[in-house]
Amino acid sequence: MKFTPRFRALCGALACVAMTGAATAQSQNYPAEPIKLIVAFAPGGITDSITRLVAAEMGKLLKQNVIVDNRPGAGGQVGTEYVKRLPPDGYSLLVAASGYAMAPAQKPVGYDPESDFEPVALLGSAPNVLVVHPSVPVNDVKGLVAYSKSQGGLPYASAGTGGANHLAGVILQDMSGAKLVHVPYKGAAPAATDLIAGSAPSGFIDLMTIKPHIDSGKARAIALTSATRSPLLPKLPTIAESGYPGYDVSVWMGVFAPAKTPPQIVQKLNEAIRTVLKQPDVHARLVANGIETQPNMTADGFRKYVKADLIRWKQVTEKTGIKFD
Numbered sequence: 304m305k306f307t308p309r310f311r312a313l314c315g316a317l318a319c320v321a322m323t324g325a326a327t328a329q330s331q332n333y334p335a336e337p338i339k340l341i342v343a344f345a346p347g348g349i350t351d352s353i354t355r356l357v358a359a360e361m362g363k364l365l366k367q368n369v370i371v372d373n374r375p376g377a378g379g380q381v382g383t384e385y386v387k388r389l390p391p392d393g394y395s396l397l398v399a400a401s402g403y404a405m406a407p408a409q410k411p412v413g414y415d416p417e418s419d420f421e422p423v424a425l426l427g428s429a430p431n432v433l434v435v436h437p438s439v440p441v442n443d444v445k446g447l448v449a450y451s452k453s454q455g456g457l458p459y460a461s462a463g464t465g466g467a468n469h470l471a472g473v474i475l476q477d478m479s480g481a482k483l484v485h486v487p488y489k490g491a492a493p494a495a496t497d498l499i500a501g502s503a504p505s506g507f508i509d510l511m512t513i514k515p516h517i518d519s520g521k522a523r524a525i526a527l528t529s530a531t532r533s534p535l536l537p538k539l540p541t542i543a544e545s546g547y548p549g550y551d552v553s554v555w556m557g558v559f560a561p562a563k564t565p566p567q568i569v570q571k572l573n574e575a576i577r578t579v580l581k582q583p584d585v586h587a588r589l590v591a592n593g594i595e596t597q598p599n600m601t602a603d604g605f606r607k608y609v610k611a612d613l614i615r616w617k618q619v620t621e622k623t624g625i626k627f628d
Contacts (some may be wrong), residue, residue, distance in 0.1 A: 330567035333393055335366040340558070342398045343382030345375040345490025348462060349509040350556045353426050353594060358602045363579045375489035378402045378463030384413040386584060387420070391561040394567035396423065401554045402466030404609055408616035409465060409625060420559040421569050422605040424576040427594040430529030431471050433542065434522045444526050444545035447505070448481040454485040458484045460494035460506035466614050467554035468494070470616075470625075471507040471528045473500060477623050478547045498522060509554055510535065510593040516543055528552045535593045555571040555612075573602040 306392040340358050344350045351373060358369040371518040374382035379402045397420065406412050414420070433444070438544075441447045451457035461468035464487045476483045487502055488494040491512040497503040506513075508534060514544035517536070527533055529575045531549040543550040558576060560569055579585055580598035587598055600608065619625065 307628055330565045330571075330596060333568050333571060334365050334367045336394060337370055337563045338365070338393070339370045339372050339395050341372045341382055341395060342375055342391070343376075343379035343493055344400065344539070345488075347408060347430060347492030347512070348490040349554070349592075350398060350400050351490070351492075352511060352592075353556055353589065356585060357365075357426060357576060357579050360582060360585060361575050364575050364578060376463070378461075378465035378469060378487065380406060380412055380414075380465065381563050388560060389413050389561050391421075391564040393564055393572065395561070396550055396572070397559040397561075398426070399559060400462075400466060400554065401612065402463065402469075403557075403559075404612040405467065405470055405616045406465030406556050408613070408620045409470075415607070419562050420535055421558050421562060421602070421608050422563045423558040423569055423604045424573045424594050424602050425597055425608060426556040426558065426576070426580075427589055427593045429444070429510050430527045430533055430553050431468055431507045431599060432517070432527055432536075432539075433475075433505070433525040434498065434513055435445070435516065436501050436503070437520065437523055438501060439504050439523070441525065442523070443583065444475075444479075444542055444547070445538075447473040448479045449473075449523055451481045453514075455532060456482045456484045457505055458486045458503060460486050460488055460498050460503035460508070462485045462491040462508070463489060463496055466595055467528075467552055468507040471552040472546065472617070473625050474550065474552060474623070475542060475547070478550060483509050491607060495522075508560060512530050514593070533593050535591075555608075557609070569602050573605075 340354055342351050342354050355371050358371050363367040374385055379399050389395040407416050441450045459472045470481045485490050491508050495512050498506045499516050517524045524539050526540055526545050577598045581597045
């Protein structure tokens, strides 16, 4: 049987209508089952902690369980590449950090940060802290730079290759001539554990994870990586203030959906997350841990936020020549 071009075109149009109708129905009924937030880092670090706080409240709003699933490795790339392959139905979401935008500027990665995902919402941003084990005889950045040279290299722990913790050390080395040796972990929590145990003499670790150890004296804070000081450690200078103007390497955390997730689902998730971030108790807990939020940021606003970071890190790479495998 032969079909005319007009008949084939009609069938194609009807198929598109059917698919559109199915997608609309799916969006209207969403969520009809539990949602999984796949964190690209180990339990206990800043990305995991903020996700668990938000997930519990999201579940109440959406009247569905929101499950946290940790898939750490390679500075967040293992979890990112895993979510990339999942169905775009809104039930499996990625929670990534700054390395999502940093890594592609530095080396080949298994995902395209602009075409493989739909940005959903910004969870928050926070500074990292340059810290040392109390046995390391330095108290400021200049002293650490000098000490690293005298030792022929100072190992520093990070949450993984390609993330803000890693790049914080790379850029300080580039600006100061320090001799720093990167030691990647599968998240900030295990990096902090080794640092306070003395296995790692120094590290760049997010404020939320490391502050309890600074307060207890198990880690010594040297400087913040952000452009401005933190109200949680008002006496601690930034690296920029310590002789390296322009230095600024903070970390952000955000939620992404696989590409082609229906826009209605992305919008519903964005609104739910923003509602959670505006809750007074949630906001207070985040602020107490040094996390800044932007609860009025739409999904499109987050897309522009990520795009700007992609451009920034591409420019940093071109200017400094920073590369890693």
